[in-house]
Amino acid sequence: MPAVKGKIVEGGRIIVPAAFRESMGLAKGDTVFMELHGDELRVRPARSALRRIQSQAARARTRGRAGVRRADRGAPGRGRP
Numbered sequence: 241m242p243a244v245k246g247k248i249v250e251g252g253r254i255i256v257p258a259a260f261r262e263s264m265g266l267a268k269g270d271t272v273f274m275e276l277h278g279d280e281l282r283v284r285p286a287r288s289a290l291r292r293i294q295s296q297a298a299r300a301r302t303r304g305r306a307g308v309r310r311a312d313r314g315a316p317g318r319g320r321p
Contacts, residue, residue, distance in 0.1 A: 241259065241260065241263060244257055244260075254281075256283070264284075264285055265285060266285060270285060270286070271285075271286040272284060272285055272286060273285075273286055
């Protein structure tokens with residue numbers, strides 16, 4: 241999507257164009273994460289950040305299980321709950 245000009249209004253609020261909100265699936269009251277990268281402000285929906293974190297955790301769990309015996313992973317009745 242091409243860059244568009246916007247404004248900062250009273251209270252430091254930034255108006256996000258409707259086309260951007262629709263493309264990102266944002267609605268009034270949704271939570272977003274903001275990051276400052278140099279002189280750029282990056283905004284993303286909280287749900288996309290949550291999906292990314294869940295994906296990273298799943299990859300870490302998979303790597304952590306390589307070569308681990310089933311009993312060591314907490315199989316029922318095998319030491320750990």
